[in-house]
Amino acid sequence: MPITWTPDLDTGITVIDQQHMRIVDYINTLESANIGGIKDVVGRTLDELVDYTVSHFAFEESLQEEAGYQFCKPHRKVHELFIRRINEYVGRFRAGEDIASELHTLLSAWLINHIRRDDADYVAAVKANMVDLIAEKERKKDRGWLSRFFR
Ligand SMILES: [Fe+2]
Numbered sequence: 001m002p003i004t005w006t007p008d009l010d011t012g013i014t015v016i017d018q019q020h021m022r023i024v025d026y027i028n029t030l031e032s033a034n035i036g037g038i039k040d041v042v043g044r045t046l047d048e049l050v051d052y053t054v055s056h057f058a059f060e061e062s063l064q065e066e067a068g069y070q071f072c073k074p075h076r077k078v079h080e081l082f083i084r085r086i087n088e089y090v091g092r093f094r095a096g097e098d099i100a101s102e103l104h105t106l107l108s109a110w111l112i113n114h115i116r117r118d119d120a121d122y123v124a125a126v127k128a129n130m131v132d133l134i135a136e137k138e139r140k141k142d143r144g145w146l147s148r149f150f151r
């Protein structure tokens with residue numbers, strides 16, 4: 001069954017939500033390619049899914065680090081283990097095994113669970129850091145304006 005995006009999956013950080021939605025799209029494409037029995041599309045979608053997920057993870061990890069999120073190390077570990085697991089499936093697929101449906105089940109369950117639990121947990125820290133960064137920028141802008149005024 002395709003994953004439908006529901007509001008409870010929103011983290012509240014737009015750029016993250018857009019990336020999660022794109023991963024969901026890949027998972028859904030994988031499912032329909034598998035149902036249609038189109039092996040090249042399954043292979044291509046798997047590659048794109050892994051690439052995109054790796055860059056999403058790297059993006060999340062850098063946001064977390066920048067925000068000083070206290071669980072950024074364990075979160076990174078969870079990402080690493082997941083990618084390792086997915087790559088094992090990709091290897092089996094390349095060896096000719098029919099793994100798409102098993103992998104699809106794992107992907108759907110893992111992603112939904114990870115978004116709801118692990119990703120939801122870093123949102124407050126990252127958002128607070130974003131607010132600080134914006135405030136800092138505004139302060140600099142004000143200083144610029146003040147210095148121009150008194151010149
Ligand atoms: Fe995520």
Ligand SMILES: [Fe+2]
Pocket residue numbers: 057060075079114118119
């Ligand atoms: Fe994550």
